[in-house]
Amino acid sequence: MASLSTAAQTSATALPPTRYDKRMSEILAHATEVFREKGYEGASMRDLSRATGMSLAGLYYYFESKERLLFLIQKHTFTTIVARLKKRLEHVSDPEEKIRAFILNHLEYFLANPAAMKVLSHEAEVLKSGFALELAASKREYYRICVALLGDLKQEWELEFSTRLAVLSLFGMMNWIYTWYNPRIDADAAAIAREMGDIFLRGVANGCKTSLKKTDFNSRCKESPNGNHHAAGKR
Amino acid sequence: MASLSTAAQTSATALPPTRYDKRMSEILAHATEVFREKGYEGASMRDLSRATGMSLAGLYYYFESKERLLFLIQKHTFTTIVARLKKRLEHVSDPEEKIRAFILNHLEYFLANPAAMKVLSHEAEVLKSGFALELAASKREYYRICVALLGDLKQEWELEFSTRLAVLSLFGMMNWIYTWYNPRIDADAAAIAREMGDIFLRGVANGCKTSLKKTDFNSRCKESPNGNHHAAGKR
DNA sequence: ACTTGAATCGAACGTTCGTTCGAATTTCTC
DNA sequence: GAGAAATTCGAACGAACGTTCGATTCAAGT
Structure with missing residues (x-):
């Protein structure tokens, strides 16, 4: 399961970022770039998969939906x-x-x-x-x-x-x-x-x-x- | 085929609007409203079909593509x-x-x-x-x-x-x-x-x-x- | 009334969509 | 290095996508 510290953790609860957190941030960064280029609706999960280098199914280990990702x-x-x-x-x-x-x-x-x-x-x-x-x-x-x-x-x-x-x-x-x-x-x-x-x-x-x-x-x-x-x- | 006067005709060539032109304007108006609500990528041709009351195929008599419509x-x-x-x-x-x-x-x-x-x-x-x-x-x-x-x-x-x-x-x-x-x-x-x-x-x-x-x-x-x-x- | 072209339609095409699932792999712990 | 947990994957699902096509209906001229 996911670690206790969420990716959007506030600086108040500054636990050392776990492996999960770091991967999460990477994906968020790549997704942000893709959304900028193609727009949210115009970007597909397959675009995000390509940009992050992670498989389509792998993304869903971090996000339950495309909407939650945004x-x-x-x-x-x-x-x-x-x-x-x-x-x-x-x-x-x-x-x-x-x-x-x-x-x-x-x-x-x-x-x-x-x-x-x-x-x-x-x-x-x-x-x-x-x-x-x-x-x-x-x-x-x-x-x-x-x-x-x-x-x-x-x-x-x-x-x-x-x-x-x-x-x-x-x-x-x-x-x-x-x-x-x-x-x-x-x-x-x-x-x-x-x-x-x-x-x-x-x-x-x-x-x-x-x-x-x-x-x-x-x-x-x-x-x-x-x-x-x-x-x-x-x- | 389409009439000579296009839907986006300038006021210089102000021919009387044909039946085709009027229908075109109606569709444009409805499509504009749908695009506003759902965004261009978020709006489907079926949404436009519903909004205009015209069949999906019927729309393509007026526009060769969704992109040209926008x-x-x-x-x-x-x-x-x-x-x-x-x-x-x-x-x-x-x-x-x-x-x-x-x-x-x-x-x-x-x-x-x-x-x-x-x-x-x-x-x-x-x-x-x-x-x-x-x-x-x-x-x-x-x-x-x-x-x-x-x-x-x-x-x-x-x-x-x-x-x-x-x-x-x-x-x-x-x-x-x-x-x-x-x-x-x-x-x-x-x-x-x-x-x-x-x-x-x-x-x-x-x-x-x-x-x-x-x-x-x-x-x-x-x-x-x-x-x-x-x-x-x-x- | 009949013909003709303009206008509309139902049905389907092939593709891509977001998402799921069980299996495989990697990483961590002891 | 064995076992458990965390992570990643290939393959597929049903739904929805933009677009096409042949047939059908409508409006107008004669």
Whole structure:
């Protein structure tokens, strides 16, 4: 039978990984890559068998179904990114920096694990009720954290906007990256996080109430012609 | 055989729609809905047969393959949204208003045709080389239009930022909407377009070079406490 | 009414799908 | 190195897949 420690074990119960655990992780990694390439429905168990070098029947020693395999991938990915985020936020107190940390955490993990994050983003609807419910909890927690961070910013900066729309717009900006990111063209996670952070934070900060009236904006900006827009946002 | 006018006929060759054309459109509409619900790979020809009320073999009188069916849906959707955009942009000259028109056009069509837009966004990678190439051209044209609009804004407002990242962030904000929009909770297309436009345009406008340094920003904003942030962006 | 081509259908094709099972093999324990 | 437990496998299951084909029904012109 399987060992007591599951593959998606939290760092709290850090038993030494058993042989079973290691093999499990290998299979999960290969499956993640296959799901990224062909999609969950488009990938067959025979594709996974080929990618892992394990027989078709052998896979079922680790997973009772293809659906549970997808669930484990998504659950593990979500758990990891939330855990990293919480650890990261401990060392930050400023609301703006917290949101920047959120964005950086998301994009760093996204670009370091593009396959897992694409599977998480793109196959978000395929799991059936049982699996879907458990995953929805993780998703909700992650969403709530971002809402709370933005709420703090709203209060500190005395802003007014729809938190829901702002958070979902931010997720859209970040998650859409799997459709276009090219490591040979695009900057690294830190740079993209900075630029997206600039766009989002400036966008959400409705400070100067005339800032979007074109004429006012233009005349105001003529007085202080813009320099390197990176200088201000540098951490 | 099929009539001369194809189902995805452009408005230029506006022949009266034949019986064949009308039936074709019906099938396309039903298929779009099924693809939205179950995904392209997850939907079977038997699902489409059930949804359209037509026999399995009957469908193949209109489409030579399931893949071509998806292609026709995506091609028609893209063609329509680009055509609407071009017509809309004719009546606008101001760069900011042009981008707002772009966003409004995209979101209006998105929320009026959520199934088609989800299929366009979510099944963007499944078509094979032949179909994929033709669709990539439409995609590229749409992307280029947005790049050009943003280029104009950059020039008029004397801004500096990565156009590629800004455009792709905007697409992310807009296209992600299919994962969360709920007509019972969320505002209509015009309101969301306004809010997203505010976020994006303010975000991209790096006018006041100190705008994101928290201390400076805060002190600057204390002088003119923010009012209704919608007032400025009203069309 | 009869002909003709367009439109639709039932039934089946061969293939691939996810999953199972008992046997074989490997690994671990003593 | 023998025995037990953990792991892997070949072979097959029934179901569902996309697609085809010959026959049938429908709509329109004469």
